[in-house]
Amino acid sequence: MNPYNQNLNSAVCAVLQTQALTLKTLKAQHTASMFTLYYTQGAKIAATQNLVYAKSQLATHHIPIKQLANNATNLSANVLTSADQANQYVKQAVTNGAVAAANIQVAANAIIRLASDAESIFSIVSAADFDSEIYELAKKMRELLNETAYGAEQLAEDAMEASMKIAEVSAATVYDDAKNANLSACNLFKIVSAHFDAALQIVNAVSDSLTAVDIRENTAEGNYTDIETSVTAALAAYTSTNNTLNLNLNVVVNNVPGGYFSISFTPLHNPFKHDVANVNPIKAYFILLVKTSKAIAFNIIQAQQLHAINARCCVAVTESVSDKVLSQQISTETAWDADDEAIIPGNQYVAFIFAIFTDRYKKELNAFDDFLSAPSAPFAYSIPLNTPENSSIWVEDNNSNIIENAADLQISQAVKFSLPANTPGLAVEYRCIFLTVKKAGNEKLKKNTFGFIFNDVLAEAIASGNYGVAVPATGATNETITYNTAITPATTDNFGNPLIINNEYVPAILAVYSGGEAEKRAWYKPTLSDFYTTASFKYLASHY
Amino acid sequence: MKIHLSPHSQKSHGVTEAKKAELDSLTSQVLDAQLAVDTHQAIVNSVAAKQANIQTLLSIADNNKVASLNNRNVVNELVQKVIELKANSAIAMAETQTANTCTDKIVTGIKTLIDRLIYSAEIVNKLSALIIRRKAINPLVSDNLITMVGTAGNNANNAISLTLVALTTSFATQASNTESLAAMTLVSAKAKHFADSVSVTQLQSLPSLLHEVYNDSCLQYDRTFNALTIVTNQLNLAQAQLNKAQINLQSLQAGLAAANAAALAS
Numbered sequence: 001m002n003p004y005n006q007n008l009n010s011a012v013c014a015v016l017q018t019q020a021l022t023l024k025t026l027k028a029q030h031t032a033s034m035f036t037l038y039y040t041q042g043a044k045i046a047a048t049q050n051l052v053y054a055k056s057q058l059a060t061h062h063i064p065i066k067q068l069a070n071n072a073t074n075l076s077a078n079v080l081t082s083a084d085q086a087n088q089y090v091k092q093a094v095t096n097g098a099v100a101a102a103n104i105q106v107a108a109n110a111i112i113r114l115a116s117d118a119e120s121i122f123s124i125v126s127a128a129d130f131d132s133e134i135y136e137l138a139k140k141m142r143e144l145l146n147e148t149a150y151g152a153e154q155l156a157e158d159a160m161e162a163s164m165k166i167a168e169v170s171a172a173t174v175y176d177d178a179k180n181a182n183l184s185a186c187n188l189f190k191i192v193s194a195h196f197d198a199a200l201q202i203v204n205a206v207s208d209s210l211t212a213v214d215i216r217e218n219t220a221e222g223n224y225t226d227i228e229t230s231v232t233a234a235l236a237a238y239t240s241t242n243n244t245l246n247l248n249l250n251v252v253v254n255n256v257p258g259g260y261f262s263i264s265f266t267p268l269h270n271p272f273k274h275d276v277a278n279v280n281p282i283k284a285y286f287i288l289l290v291k292t293s294k295a296i297a298f299n300i301i302q303a304q305q306l307h308a309i310n311a312r313c314c315v316a317v318t319e320s321v322s323d324k325v326l327s328q329q330i331s332t333e334t335a336w337d338a339d340d341e342a343i344i345p346g347n348q349y350v351a352f353i354f355a356i357f358t359d360r361y362k363k364e365l366n367a368f369d370d371f372l373s374a375p376s377a378p379f380a381y382s383i384p385l386n387t388p389e390n391s392s393i394w395v396e397d398n399n400s401n402i403i404e405n406a407a408d409l410q411i412s413q414a415v416k417f418s419l420p421a422n423t424p425g426l427a428v429e430y431r432c433i434f435l436t437v438k439k440a441g442n443e444k445l446k447k448n449t450f451g452f453i454f455n456d457v458l459a460e461a462i463a464s465g466n467y468g469v470a471v472p473a474t475g476a477t478n479e480t481i482t483y484n485t486a487i488t489p490a491t492t493d494n495f496g497n498p499l500i501i502n503n504e505y506v507p508a509i510l511a512v513y514s515g516g517e518a519e520k521r522a523w524y525k526p527t528l529s530d531f532y533t534t535a536s537f538k539y540l541a542s543h544y
Numbered sequence: 545m546k547i548h549l550s551p552h553s554q555k556s557h558g559v560t561e562a563k564k565a566e567l568d569s570l571t572s573q574v575l576d577a578q579l580a581v582d583t584h585q586a587i588v589n590s591v592a593a594k595q596a597n598i599q600t601l602l603s604i605a606d607n608n609k610v611a612s613l614n615n616r617n618v619v620n621e622l623v624q625k626v627i628e629l630k631a632n633s634a635i636a637m638a639e640t641q642t643a644n645t646c647t648d649k650i651v652t653g654i655k656t657l658i659d660r661l662i663y664s665a666e667i668v669n670k671l672s673a674l675i676i677r678r679k680a681i682n683p684l685v686s687d688n689l690i691t692m693v694g695t696a697g698n699n700a701n702n703a704i705s706l707t708l709v710a711l712t713t714s715f716a717t718q719a720s721n722t723e724s725l726a727a728m729t730l731v732s733a734k735a736k737h738f739a740d741s742v743s744v745t746q747l748q749s750l751p752s753l754l755h756e757v758y759n760d761s762c763l764q765y766d767r768t769f770n771a772l773t774i775v776t777n778q779l780n781l782a783q784a785q786l787n788k789a790q791i792n793l794q795s796l797q798a799g800l801a802a803a804n805a806a807a808l809a810s
Binding site: 061064065068069071072075076078079082083085086089090092093096097099100103104106107110111113114117118120121124125128130133134137138140141144145147148151152154155158159161162165166168169170171173174177178180181184185187188191192195463464465466488489490492496498516517518519521 | 572575576578579580586587589590591593594597598601611614615618619621622625626628629632633635636639640642643646647649650653654656657660661663664665667668670671674675678685686688689692693695696699700702703706707709710713714716717719720721723724727728730731734735737738741742748749750753754756757767768770771772774775778782
């Protein structure tokens with residue numbers, strides 16, 4: 001390139017680099033804000049679940065128990081009052097009974113004395129030979145008083161027995177029983193009231209923490225969307241600059257097995273249209289792939305040298321989409337970089353366009369250098385891992401007659417999925433992640449909705465305690481392999497909260513390379529199943 | 545790593561190349577082993593944190609279980625006491641009824657007694673009057689008899705007055721006994737109502753709810769305990785794998801160091 005063009009190229013590179021750097025910084029911030037948002041949303045979900053649990057404990061247990069204990073205390077106090085009164089009455093009755101018995105005895109004695117008087121009078125009257133009127137009357141008196149005295153004796157005996165019977169009434173025992181029952185009821189009320197207060201306090205505390213978390217979540221969400229807007233703007237700026245200054249050079253990576261890069265750009269033109277003969281000043285276009293780490297140092301001299309030796313890294317552009325767009329597909333399997341090394345998955349590359357002007361154009365300007373574009377945005381190819389289709393993921397219960405809420409029923413659930421086998425010898429781990437569903441998808445609502453942001457980057461960051469590793473079925477001979485992840489009491493959701501009975505969850509499957517070779521880690525991109533359309537399931541009580 | 549190639553003969557150059565390849569391979573193996581150690585360390589850390597979390601949940605579940613067992617015992621004690629109260633108040637009520645039957649008999653008896661006594665006393669007075677009138681006509685009538693009928697009259701008065709006292713107190717006894725019966729009947733009815741309200745057979749009663757809470761807390765404890773067992777096993781397994789990876793890394797590092805030393809020495 002002649003010095004003018006070199007100057008232009010330097011300027012273009014500088015502009016693009018500055019914008020790319022801004023974009024990169026913003027993207028890093030975006031990722032950071034995404035994690036912040038994700039964890040705040042997780043905290044909110046945990047706080048919401050805590051509140052639901054605390055409220056249900058309060059409603060189903062603490063409130064009715066306190067009410068019933070209060071009732072029992074009232075009833076017992078009531079019985080105690082009555083028992084006290086009955087005891088007082090019985091005490092009075094005992095006293096009265098004893099007095100009555102004594103009085104009756106005294107009266108009986110007096111009657112007996114009278115009867116004995118009557119006896120004596122009758123004896124004298126009989127002896128003194130009175131007339132029949134006195135005799136008969138004395139006789140009658142004697143007989144009547146004998147009978148009366150006999151009755152009085154009988155009554156005295158009965159009164160004694162009645163007094164005894166009254167004294168036998170165990171009113172004091174009943175009163176003591178009522179006192180004990182009342183003490184016991186008051187004690188219970190005290191205990192359950194304390195529990196109720198504690199439960200109420202928990203509800204308040206959890207509610208407060210939910211409010212706090214909610215505010216934090218709103219802030220995090222605001223921050224996240226702010227940065228997202230900035231990223232979009234920065235990307236637009238970069239695209240616009242790249243479009244105008246760098247041939248709109250664009251690389252699309254197709255991460256399919258045996259993937260390829262689709263590179264497109266705008267052809268160079270003579271800046272003056274009237275020079276019809278030289279409207280297309282380019283003889284040939286070549287694409288050069290350079291490691292990102294070496295992109296800054298790569299220059300036209302190196303490009304010319306590589307072209308001169310006809311190096312295999314110079315890919316001639318043979319396809320053309322239209323007059324305005326040229327494009328070329330480069331297979332990752334047959335491509336070479338500027339160092340004459342094979343394309344390695346996971347490594348970052350940039351593309352350069354190397355253009356050779358026509359001799360006529362060169363002569364016209366008396367400039368014999370060719371053209372090298374500025375580098376494209378960095379890109380990398382990674383080998384996709386198989387992940388199950390949403391329709392191939394299901395949850396199996398070991399008990400077909402499931403009674404919901406039956407706490408003492410033993411149910412074990414397992415997530416199962418099937419998928420085509422990966423390349424033989426390739427170690428892939430399938431992580432089963434349980435996501436709390438906000439609203440499960442149905443016929444009307446096609447997609448599941450979640451109360452949090454989720455994607456493959458977040459999925460990969462989940463700590464190993466918070467997912468289950470799926471185990472392949474043994475003895476599978478055909479090309480489709482079925483995997484199994486048991487759900488146990490130790491199973492948690494993606495945030496590490498234990499699964500809640502009767503809550504809805506969606507299993508998401510993340511495929512990650514699990515081989516031991518460090519350098520191959522970057523080759524394989526972790527792949528996440530489509531959790532938006534995977535059927536949700538209800539977590540049922542299981543003991544084991 | 546940088547290997548200094550010695551610019552000697554073709555032969556020695558080839559040896560150095562082989563050594564370099566060996567060192568590169570060892571370095572790559574060390575890197576892989578380091579990755580395995582890092583991976584297992586991350587798993588151990590995560591599972592250990594999870595174990596600690598479940599341990600906390602287990603101690604909460606344990607506390608809940610102890611508290612709900614205590615509540616269950618307290619309510620069982622209450623139920624027992626209320627059942628006793630119900631039984632004893634029923635017995636006391638029957639006793640009061642028996643006593644009441646007795647006092648009923650006394651009040652009827654004392655009424656009959658006082659009626660008979662008054663009648664008899666009238667007869668005594670009538671005889672007394674007859675004898676005194678006869679004495680006025682016939683002085684031979686014994687003075688002793690006159691004294692005796694006088695005494696009998698006094699005694700009759702006395703007996704009537706005492707029997708009237710007995711009658712009053714008997715009716716007072718019957719009255720207080722009737723009150724006792726009414727009060728005891730009320731106690732018995734209330735005790736029965738109380739006992740019914742805390743009966744285990746009721747769907748939403750104190751014992752049934754507190755038993756339910758206790759059973760729930762037991763289930764929660766068992767589930768958490770099982771979770772702890774599962775995670776502890778996972779942790780042990782992860783720790784064992786980490787140890788294995790660490791040993792492998794150490795031996796590879798030692799091998800690489802030795803090979804480096806040898807290469808530098810040659």
